[in-house]
Amino acid sequence: xxxPKAETMSRAEIADLQLAKLKHIVNYAYENVKMxxxxxxxxxxxxxxxxxxxxxxxxxxxxxxxxxxxxxxGLFAVPMKKIIRLHASSGTTGKPIVGGYTRRDLDxxxxxxxxxxxxxxxxxxxxxxxxxxxxxxxxxxGLHYGIEKLxxxxxxxxxxNTDRQLMLMKDFGVTALVATPSYAMxxxxxxxxxxxxxxxxxxxxxMGAEASTKEMHDALRNIWGVFPTENYGLTEVGGPGxxxxxxxxCGMHINEDFFYPEIVNIExxxxxSEGEYGEMLLTTLDKEGxxxxxxRTKDITALDYSPCKCGRTxxxxxRIIGRTDDMMxxxxxxxxxxxxxxxxxxxxxxxxxxxxxxDRVNYMDTIEVRVEVGDGALLTNYANLENLVExxxxxxxxxxxLDVKVKLVEPFSIKRGEGKVKRVTDKRKIFDIxx
Numbered sequence: 001x002x003x004p005k006a007e008t009m010s011r012a013e014i015a016d017l018q019l020a021k022l023k024h025i026v027n028y029a030y031e032n033v034k035m036x037x038x039x040x041x042x043x044x045x046x047x048x049x050x051x052x053x054x055x056x057x058x059x060x061x062x063x064x065x066x067x068x069x070x071x072x073x074g075l076f077a078v079p080m081k082k083i084i085r086l087h088a089s090s091g092t093t094g095k096p097i098v099g100g101y102t103r104r105d106l107d108x109x110x111x112x113x114x115x116x117x118x119x120x121x122x123x124x125x126x127x128x129x130x131x132x133x134x135x136x137x138x139x140x141x142g143l144h145y146g147i148e149k150l151x152x153x154x155x156x157x158x159x160x161n162t163d164r165q166l167m168l169m170k171d172f173g174v175t176a177l178v179a180t181p182s183y184a185m186x187x188x189x190x191x192x193x194x195x196x197x198x199x200x201x202x203x204x205x206x207m208g209a210e211a212s213t214k215e216m217h218d219a220l221r222n223i224w225g226v227f228p229t230e231n232y233g234l235t236e237v238g239g240p241g242x243x244x245x246x247x248x249x250c251g252m253h254i255n256e257d258f259f260y261p262e263i264v265n266i267e268x269x270x271x272x273s274e275g276e277y278g279e280m281l282l283t284t285l286d287k288e289g290x291x292x293x294x295x296r297t298k299d300i301t302a303l304d305y306s307p308c309k310c311g312r313t314x315x316x317x318x319r320i321i322g323r324t325d326d327m328m329x330x331x332x333x334x335x336x337x338x339x340x341x342x343x344x345x346x347x348x349x350x351x352x353x354x355x356x357x358x359d360r361v362n363y364m365d366t367i368e369v370r371v372e373v374g375d376g377a378l379l380t381n382y383a384n385l386e387n388l389v390e391x392x393x394x395x396x397x398x399x400x401x402l403d404v405k406v407k408l409v410e411p412f413s414i415k416r417g418e419g420k421v422k423r424v425t426d427k428r429k430i431f432d433i434x435x
Contacts, residue, residue: 002118002150003111006257007312011305014256014313019053021285022260026050026059029291032077035070036293056260056283057271062295064097067236072098075290083289088136089235089334096136099235100289106145108286112241112255113146119246119253119312120206120229122176124151129169131179131187132209132332133159138239139209139332143178146241152176159183162190170196176204180332181212181220181230185363188223202226208233208240209332210365211320217249232317237282237292243317248309251316258286261315262294263303266324277302279324280317298324328358328424330365335400337423340369343395349374349388353414359427368405369396376410 001007009017027047029036039060040046049058067075072095076083084103088096101109122128128147134140140158147154157168165187168174177184184205191197204227205220217228232252233240242259243252254261260283263272272278280297284290302318328335337356344350351372359366371392378384389406396404 001311002115007115007253007314009313011313015053017257018260018285021257022053022056022283023047023050025283025285025287025291026293028077029293033075033291035066035075036291053260056262056294059294061281062293064236064296064298067097068095071095073100075292076100077291078102078289085141086136087138087141087235087239089138097235099138099238101238102288105238105287105289108258109142109238109241110145110149112238112258113142114150115253115255116231116241116244117143117146117150117152117206119244119310120176120231121204121227121247122147122150122152122206126152126175127155127173128152128176128178128206129155129157129165129172129174131157131159131165131177131183137332138233138235139178142233142239142241143206143208147178162187166191166194166196169202170199173201175201176206177202177226178206178208180210181207181216181228182210182331182360182364184220184228185216185223188220189363192223197224200224204229206231206244210329214319216363230319232320234282234297236295236297237284238287242282246308246310246312250308251304251318253308253312253314253316254303256314259283260285261303261317263301266296272302274305275302277318277321298327300324328356328367328426330358330367330400330402333400333402335367335402339399340396340404341423343392343399344369344371346395347388347392349378350392350408351411353412354423355414356424357427358424365428366405367402368407370407370409370414372411372414373408374411379408379410 030040030047045058082102083100085101085106087099130140130143132139144154144156155172157165184207202224206229208231212230220226220228229245231240231244233242243254245252262281263278264281265272265278277300280299280301281294282297283294284292299320301320304316307313344354351374354369354371357368392406
């Protein structure tokens with residue numbers, strides 16, 4: 001256990017700490033972030049009205065639209081000279097969701113990640129390979145600095161180049177892998193095919209950025225003999241490190257001294273009880289650069305406050321069973337149908353009807369866009385057709401940061417529907433509600 005004092009407090013001690021931090025962060029956000037001051041003033045709410053944890057329910061939700069409307073730095077609570085790191089995720093209109101971090105924020109983030117790694121069973125004797133992409137995406141750097149804080153050895157290989165990944169894993173004696181579930185599985189299959197699987201020292205996989213299933217975890221265990229764990233986070237509240245699975249694998253422990261979770265029925269505007277499934281809201285309790293109050297994650301889960309057999313007393317969130325919006329997660333990247341539509345509509349030669357096919361082939365997510373051409377004559381000119389496909393693919397990659405297969409089809413060949421059009425067919429089994 002990385003931080004026994006923080007991870008084994010009584011529920012009463014946790015509640016007292018959270019209330020003190022909540023009062024502070026509400027006042028801090030009100031005084032330093034215009035959006036929150038405007039939201040509070042619009043309903044006559046003042047920071048001093050927050051006297052109990054239940055009073056958090058008086059605070060309006062924060063949504064992704066709020067973050068977009070305040071792009072890029074409108075939600076920062078400190079001057080830019082105190083922001084020493086920026087991260088961002090993709091957005092539906094090409095504008096990313098931006099997160100700003102002070103030096104203290106980065107230290108707290110590393111602490112949260114170190115705890116998550118320790119929950120998974122990692123120690124300062126491990127050699128941990130990070131196969132997340134490094135860049136604006138929070139996953140790569142988030143895990144990197146958490147590994148260093150834990151005291152383990154980090155191998156910052158980044159994503160891609162599977163043969164090199166496996167070579168380094170073997171030559172460096174890597175004992176733990178950080179990756180998306182789909183890429184971890186692909187690496188496992190490749191290691192098995194190339195015959196080096198018995199030469200590896202890998203003992204655990206620490207997975208995030210995508211939802212994963214019990215079946216995926218079981219398959220990884222069977223192929224590699226590794227112990228697979230899942231962790232959770234999102235750019236809007238700072239990145240990975242919100243929660244993680246321990247060796248008991250009975251939910252992901254939330255770092256409750258840094259994040260206050262709620263489960264809400266949005267339609268009824270009602271906070272739900274322990275064990276009930278609804279949308280998770282998160283409030284950052286100790287964020288200097290960009291405090292966030294009651295953020296709508298759109299992830300559907302439930303909370304368990306009972307003590308865990310591992311000895312931790314922090315609340316556990318169940319595996320995510322779905323989302324309340326239409327966002328797709330493809331190989332750890334957030335993709336929205338509206339992003340793809342925007343590209344299609346910007347290419348004059350393309351028609352207005354399309355469909356998106358998402359699948360999982362050999363444990364890797366795939367995405368294909370089938371789109372009608374505006375003029376069927378294009379399909380008879382191979383050179384023009386290839387140029388149009390490549391132009392569309394290049395635009396899609398620029399917007400969604402993924403290679404998307406593009407298939408051009410005849411006008412009016414894609415089925416039309418009455419009422420709401422179903423644009424996305426997702427053939428993956430992302431989650432199992434029974435779990």
